[in-house]
Amino acid sequence: MPISLKKISLYTLLIAVIACNSNKKDKPEEIKEVDKKVSTSAENLLHNIKLISQKGFAIGHQDATSYGLGWNYRNDTLQIKSDIQTVVNDFPAVFGFDIGHLELGNTHNLDSVSFNHMRTLMLDAYKKGGIITVSWHLDNPTSGGDSWDKTPAVSDIISGGKHHEKYKEWVARVADFFKSVTVDKEPIPIVFRPFHEMNGGWFWWGEGNCSAEDYKTLWKETVNLLRNEHKLDNLLYAYSPNKLNPNDDYLKYYPGDEYVDMLGIDIYDFDNADDYIKSLKHDLAIVKQIATEKQMPYAFTETGNETLNTPNWFTEVLYPNIKDTGIAWVLFWRNHSDTHHYMTFKEHSSEADFKIFYDLPQTLFLHNTNTIINPQQ
Ligand code: BMA
DSSP: OEEEOOHHHHHHHHHHHHHHHSOTTOOOOOOOOOOOEEEHHHHHHHHHHHHHHHHOEEEEEETTTTEETTEETTTSOOOOOOHHHHHHSSOOSEEEEEOTTTTTTOSBOTTSOBHHHHHHHHHHHHHTTOEEEEEOOOOOTTTSOOTTOOSOOHHHHSTTSTTHHHHHHHHHHHHHHHHHSEETTEEOOEEEEOSOSTTSSSSTTSBTTBOHHHHHHHHHHHHHIIIIISOOOSEEEEEOOBSOOTTOOTTTTOOOGGGOSEEEEEEEOOSOHHHHHHHHHHHHHHHHHHHHHHTOOEEEEEEEOGGGOSTTIIIIIIHHHHTTSOOSEEEEOOOOSSSSOOSOOTTOTTHHHHHHHHHSTTEEOHHHHTTTOOTTO
């Protein structure tokens, strides 16, 4: 149910949620006074994300149930599985999806996942207590190229731009999809993470291809369209730059607290563990500091070591450097092929290491988090 969260009622609500939906050990943290309109389930999700971060960090995987090494639903019938499950007989707790090409009205996303399947997989994950997070590799609205086509486009799609109306139609298609993912007629809560890695120069919405001011305008207008015009109150918004370069200001593109619910960062290990660890330590500390000031949860929104060539990468490179950082989750990128995968799978050389990772105290899989996240509340 949509509610307007006033200060007093928010506090009352959260106390009620904590009382009936959390581990007894947890203490309510200081409640931020907010006046954003979100659904009760989205408010619960935000709260539960904070609870998770107090216990450890949830394990996320992009397209975890959409396909994996040696299987997909183009030929197979829909049957819920994931590469993680083949190794540890459990699911990730955070399920990443990408809605690129939804804006075009296509039936499948840019990675050939059918949006009908995606809806089913989102609902299945949510009902099991999983967290759904969505990125958006949308096409370039000016050139018609893909997300990586750097033709300047942001100024064309904000108010006053020549493609503003077209962009509004794109957002309307996104809204229609989010509205269609429902339980008891209510759209399920989703962490939406649009226009990510903007401080990198590879996307048309990124550094060098648009101004920071135009980027912020695009973000705000997108949120306003979803919230106000399309009346979507089930979305939480995550802001996630890429690994910080030496002179990067994490907040350069930040659109403001009214438009963001949680913070994140994407950092990959390009077969250089020392460099990766340096970034993890430096960047996660910055995200933590800013998030703490803003009283927002934060996550390691994308990571991975492509093909997992580094021995014991999960337990020796990643875990020691993300434990105790306060992240709510770490999301590994997709398992697409022999040469493009970031998660273990049956008979991969990382299997034994991942089993140890699974048992470490702070790694939370679905069976751990589903006692915290209860969508029925
Ligand atoms: C990128 C790559 C691409 C993919 C895109 C969206 O990082 O994995 O192959 O199309 O993400 O999922």
